[in-house]
Amino acid sequence: MQILETRSKYSFIIEYDVKEFMKYIDLGTDIPILPEFRKYLIRSFKIYKSKAILLKKNIHDNIFNNNKGEIEGITIIFNEDPEILFFGFFGVYNHDYYKIDLMIKNLINYAKKNNFRKIRGPVNIPAVIFGFGFMEEGSSKIPFVGCPVNPPIYQKKFYENKFYSKYIEDTYKMAAFKVDPRKIPKYDFSDYEVKFPGKENIWKVMDEMIALHSSVMPEYSNITPNTIKNVQTLFDYIFEFGEEWMVWTLHYKPSGKMIGCGHAAPNPLSMDRRGRYDTARFLHWVVEKKHQKKGLTVLMYGSVSLEAFKNTSRTKLKYGNGPFGIKNEANIGFAKNKTMGVRTRRHIILEKMI
Structure with missing residues (x-):
């Protein structure tokens, strides 16, 4: 002191x-x-x-x-x-x-x-x-x-x-519903696959996820400094309160390369009448730039939703919460147009030059 x-x-x-x-x-x-x-x-x-x-x-x-x-x-x-x-x-x-x-x-x-x-x-x-x-x-x-x-x-x-x-950063309240993305005629996802590494295998793909996130979202990456130092805290929290489907990766089949990823955070502050967590905060939907504008956020959302509703013994989603930087037009558009998202919160990071 x-x-x-x-x-x-x-x-x-x-x-x-x-x-x-x-x-x-x-x-x-x-x-x-x-x-x-x-x-x-x-x-x-x-x-x-x-x-x-x-x-x-x-x-x-x-x-x-x-x-x-x-x-x-x-x-x-x-x-x-x-x-x-x-x-x-x-x-x-x-x-x-x-x-x-x-x-x-x-x-x-x-x-x-x-x-x-x-x-x-x-x-x-x-x-x-x-x-x-x-x-x-x-x-x-x-x-x-x-x-x-x-x-x-x-x-x-x-x-x-x-x-x-x-x-x-704006936060959107988004509907939680199950959808099979491969049954949507508008898209062809045959070259892509969503995987769920789970608690046991997350460390095998963590470095790739961090590198991909940093390359696609540089502005956000500069807000919380050196996130790599505290990444174990992030995943430990997710898997203590959440589910295996709350961390996912997206792969391009012809090359086997990871070209997308994302994760959600469980919200232990809200439960339904049966004591199940009923909301989650969907933090990141990242897709490599050359694979963007192909509906891959829809593929990730749909794949996650199918997993989320398989086993609802601990988590039964009522709605999701999605934070996006105000310049992130693609994800904001997805929230509004695909999940009936409504903006409910805004948070502002401040800075001062000395």
Whole structure:
């Protein structure tokens, strides 16, 4: 623990001990922290060597003792690039605008003192559970993994401190239904095959999936830094709560090459009356550029749907949730036109030049 700055009413403390700042992490998220989620938080914080900036309210019980106090604000900071300071889990007690502003200014001062050129966030690692970005006003507040909830005062105060929008992501609520893609006359999928590696074989194809994702979606790949470091957390989470069909790969039969992939995240925050998970967040639909515009997203969706409805003992999908960058016209078009998708949320990643 290190004191960064002290004022008459508040002190800023940087906390290095993960177990210590985990005591206050709920200040930085409205997504319920299930007991099973805590190990993923701790693992991610340690992998990224995260620290926490804490806002402590000073309580003077006498003129000689200023050690007591309550933590009223938190943000997690980490960096993979010496020029970019990432922050996440930014929140203050009662969402007080004055304390939010204090926290932002201290974050900026920390970045300046440590020679960062940019500040970017919020990125709430692991993002598969806690998401990224501040929620735009008017978005759905129904609890869902990967979908932070916050009042608009946060964005307002960041904009007042000269932050700007770096990346905007819309989330669509999509119908979940079973369809056999090979029975759709419009498409010829005879040269393609969808596979489900499952928990036992995911590590054999992981490197290919990461390389394919990075080549097709470079903008998104720059939001959460060095995702390779934390990819085991992603897949461990998916297979702990989810199903084998939630990770898939797409192959071109003539060459045997993987030319597409995707994965979905289970949402343990929503269950039906029988205790089954009834929603999932479909995170990625990636297709190599030269194979695009051939309906292959339809092939992947249909193949996944057939698997999803085979065994519904633990997961029976009522609907899906799909996040897409606002420039991702192909996937947005698929969500709207093929799954009757309706935009329900928007999240904004902010950045500031130092």
